[in-house]
Amino acid sequence: MFKNLFKKKEKQTQSTFCYCPKCNNELISSNSFVSDEELVTYKCSECSHVTKWLFDAPVPLLIEGKE
Numbered sequence: 001m002f003k004n005l006f007k008k009k010e011k012q013t014q015s016t017f018c019y020c021p022k023c024n025n026e027l028i029s030s031n032s033f034v035s036d037e038e039l040v041t042y043k044c045s046e047c048s049h050v051t052k053w054l055f056d057a058p059v060p061l062l063i064e065g066k067e
């Protein structure tokens with residue numbers, strides 16, 4: 001059980017998920033990507049809600065577009 005805590009520093013390129021705060025659509029796998037600048041912008045392919053994410057953290061942080 002405790003082993004999982006120490007595994008967090010491994011690369012997480014395949015395990016990144018961003019969910020739309022409005023409809024819970026998974027943004028990365030649903031082609032919702034808009035632009036990658038200081039923040040990464042997604043426009044939800046389901047409900048068109050725009051969110052901006054910081055990918056510089058261990059997990060993507062939702063910066064703009066919170067409900």
Ligand SMILES: [Zn+2]
Pocket residue numbers: 020021022023024025044045046047048049
């Ligand atoms: Zn949505």
